Amino acid sequence: MKTHLAGSDAASIRFRGRDLVEELIGKHGFTEVFYLLAVGRMPEPGQTRVLDACLVTLMDHGWTPTSMIARLAYDSAPSQVQVGIAAGLLAVGDVFAGTMDGCARLLAEGIAKEDKAAWCQEVVQAHRAAKKPMPGFGHPFHKPDDPRPPRLFRVAQEAGMKGDYIALLQQLGRTVDAVYGRHLTINATGALAALLLEIGMPLAIMRGVSVVSRSAGLTAHIAEEQQNPTARHIWKLVEEEIPYEDPPA
C-alpha cells in the first residue's frame, strides 16, 4: 500500500512525483497545484482558467447557512479560526453549495448516449412525472435567468474546452422549457457541473471544489466578523423572534 500524493525526506518534499521547492513553489499557482494533487496531472492552461472560474463563482453567497454557522462558531472559539471555518463547511451538503453532484451525475450519464435528444426527453419527463426538481435548473431568486451560467460557458469556450457537456446541458435546458411549457434557467450549479466535467474533475470529489472555494469565503466572513461582529446580534434577533413558550398541556 502506497500513497502517491506527498512525501518528504530530509532535503526535499515531493507532490505527485514533482519536487515542491524546485518545480512548484513560485512556478505554479494554487489552482494548478490543487488540480495536480486532486486529479493527478498538471492541468492545461485552459483547464486552470476554467477551474479558477468555478472556484471564484462558488466562493461566497453572502448570508447562507455556511456563513452564519462560521461566524457563530468563530465567536465561540475565537482563538481557533479553523473551527469556525470547518463548522461552516459542514453545511456544504446535500441542500446548499454541495449540490453540483446531481447535475453532474445526469450529464455524465447522458454524454454516453447516442441519441441525446431522446435521452433529454426521457430524463426531463421522468423528473416531471416524479415531481422531482431537475438538478441544475431553476433559481428562487435569479429570474428569468441566473447571470452566471452564460459567463461561465463563455469562459470555457474561450479557454478552448471541447464543450460537449455544456452543449448537453443546454440541450437539456431547451427540453426542460419545452416539456414544462415555461422557461427554467440553467443555474450556477448546473453550469459548474458541466464545466468541472469539461476539465476532467472526477464526479466523486466535485463537492471538494465547493469546499475549497467556500473555505476562502468563510475566511473572509471571519475577517469581517473580527472587524464588525454580528454573532451576538444574530443571537439576540433569534431569541426575540422565536421565544420560548411552555409546551401546550
Add this chain to the structure above:
Amino acid sequence: MKTHLAGSDAASIRFRGRDLVEELIGKHGFTEVFYLLAVGRMPEPGQTRVLDACLVTLMDHGWTPTSMIARLAYDSAPSQVQVGIAAGLLAVGDVFAGTMDGCARLLAEGIAKEDKAAWCQEVVQAHRAAKKPMPGFGHPFHKPDDPRPPRLFRVAQEAGMKGDYIALLQQLGRTVDAVYGRHLTINATGALAALLLEIGMPLAIMRGVSVVSRSAGLTAHIAEEQQNPTARHIWKLVEEEIPYEDPPA
C-alpha cells in the same frame, strides 16, 4: 449593521463592490478573489504571486493528523465529502499546520522597533531562558535546513515585495544561531509568516490561509482514498498495535 462581502439581487451578484459576473469570473483567479474577499482590496500581481506560493507550500504534507482524520471520516460518511474535509481541517490547530500565528506575532511586534538587533537579542534570550521553542525555527526532520524558506524568500523578492519582514526574520535567525551556539533552520512556518505579513494578510486570519490550502490537499486525499482505500487498513493496524487489556487491578 451591514456586510460588505457579498450580496445579490435578481440580476447580479456583488463581491466587495464588484460585479461577480462582469468583473471577476474569467478575469481574476481564485487566489486574487480570495485576497479581495479576505483583505478587502484586489491584490497587486506580486502579492498574488506570493499568496500563491504560500498556498502551494501548505497544501499537503502527506500523512499528517489532517489527512488521517479526513480519510477515516470520509470512510464513515462516504456520501458526504465535505464531512471528511471539515473533520480533517479541525486538526489545523495550535500544534500543526495552523502555527504561523506565533512567528507572525513576533515579527509584527519587532517590525515597529527602532533597534532591531537589540529586540532580536531580547526575544531570543527570553525564549531561551524560558526554554520555549522559538516560533518559526527548527524542524524535526529537515536538517540542517528546511528547503522551503530560501525558495519562498526568492519568490517574494522576485515579486517585488519590500522585504522588511523577511529581513527581520533572517536577522532573528542569525541571532538564534549566535545565542543558541548552533544552527537552527528557519522553517516553512516562519517563512510563510513573513511572506503573509509582506502582502498585508491580517494576522488574525492568517490561519485561514492554512485552512484554505489544506482543504485542497484533503480533497486530494479523499480522491486517493476513493481509488486506493487505506482507512480500514489503518484501523486494523491500530487495533493490532495498541490492543485492549483489562486495567491493572
Add this chain to the structure above:
Amino acid sequence: MKTHLAGSDAASIRFRGRDLVEELIGKHGFTEVFYLLAVGRMPEPGQTRVLDACLVTLMDHGWTPTSMIARLAYDSAPSQVQVGIAAGLLAVGDVFAGTMDGCARLLAEGIAKEDKAAWCQEVVQAHRAAKKPMPGFGHPFHKPDDPRPPRLFRVAQEAGMKGDYIALLQQLGRTVDAVYGRHLTINATGALAALLLEIGMPLAIMRGVSVVSRSAGLTAHIAEEQQNPTARHIWKLVEEEIPYEDPPA
C-alpha cells in the same frame, strides 16, 4: 414561531414546561431529562431503564474511526477538548455507529402490517434478491451470535416494554435464517433499533442517541490519550506502513 425546549428569565430556567431548578436538578437523572427534552414527555421508569441500556451499549467500541479521529484531533488542538470529541462524532455516520436507522425503518414499516409472516418473507427475499445486507443482521466478528441482543431484550422485558418491535425483529430473524439457509445473528444495531422503538424514540433522531452515547466514550478516549498518548505513535505507524512513492510514469 416558538421553541418549547428551554428558556429563562432572571429568576428561573424552564425545560419543556418544567422548572429546571425546582423540578429537575437532583430529582431526575440525565437519561430521564434527555428523554424529556428529545421526546417531549418525562419517561416511565421502564423507558428510562431501556434508554440507559441502549446508551450504555453504544458508549464505546475501543478502536473505531470515531476514537482514532478523536484522539488525532485532540492531539492537534489539546486546549479544545470539544474539537476532538466533535471531530470523532462526525464519523457516527451511515457506515458505523449511526446505523440503527435502517433496521428501525424496517421495523416501523412492518409493525403496521396485518400479516407479519408474509411481510417478513417479502422483506428478506427482496434483500436477498438485491444482494443487499439485511439491516440489523450479521456481525463480522461476533459469531455465531452477538452477545448484546439477548441481554437487551431481557432488559426490555424486565422493564415492562410491550415487546412488539422485539418480537417482530425476532420473527424477521427466524425468516432470515430460513431464507438464507444459515444462521445470521441479530446484531446490536438491530436490537437497539427495536428497543428505541419500544420506548417511542422517534426514528428521525435515533442517530442522536448514538451521538450522545458515543460522546461519553470519546471523552474517555481523550482522558486516556492525556495519560497515555497514542496519536503520534499512530501517525508513525501509518507513515511507515503506507509510504509515499512517486506515481508510476
Add this chain to the structure above:
Amino acid sequence: MKTHLAGSDAASIRFRGRDLVEELIGKHGFTEVFYLLAVGRMPEPGQTRVLDACLVTLMDHGWTPTSMIARLAYDSAPSQVQVGIAAGLLAVGDVFAGTMDGCARLLAEGIAKEDKAAWCQEVVQAHRAAKKPMPGFGHPFHKPDDPRPPRLFRVAQEAGMKGDYIALLQQLGRTVDAVYGRHLTINATGALAALLLEIGMPLAIMRGVSVVSRSAGLTAHIAEEQQNPTARHIWKLVEEEIPYEDPPA
C-alpha cells in the same frame, strides 16, 4: 502500548475490565458507565447523583450559538443528524458552555493552600487589579442570584460529598463581594466546577462533561427543528437585518 477502555473478542465485550453484557447493560445507567469509562472506576451512588445533576444543568439553554449552529447545519445535511450535533458542539468553547475549566483551575489551586482566606484575598485582588472577570462569578441575566448554584450545592450535600471545593467557592464568593464592594453571584459554571471536582472528575476532561450533556440538548433541538423548522426563518431574518452594501470607496 495498550488501551484499557474497551475491547472485544467473538463472545464478549469489555469496558475497563468489566463484561459489558454481564456486568453493565441493565445493571448500571448511562451516568455511571460514563464515569467508569472516563475516570476509571465505578462511581459511588452519591457521585452518580452529583454527576447527573451536573449533566442535567448543562443540557440546554434554549437559543445559544450551539443550538443555532446545530439547527442550521441540520437543515443543510438533513440525512446526517450527527453533522448538526457535531457542528453545534464545536461551539462548546472558551466563551460559552465550555468554561468550567477556569473556575476549576482556581479551585484546584486553592484547595492545596493552608491559609485559604489569604489565598482568596490574593486571587480576587489580582483579578480585580488586572480587570479580569473572576471565573465562576457574575451573570448577565440572572440577578441578583443565579438560581442553580444553591440547588446544586444542596444536591452535593445530600449526596454526601465532602464539600471542600464548595466551601472554598463560597469563601471565594464572600471575598469577591467584600473586595468588589457589591454582590456578584456564584454562577452555574462556578458551581459545576466545584461539584465536578468533588466527584473527582479530572480537570483536563471537565469540558467533556459539557459536551456530553449538550449533545443531548442538541438532539432535542434537531427533533424540534424536524417538527417546526426555524433555520430558513433565521436565515431570512439575518439577511433582512444585516444587508449587503458595497464597501465605502
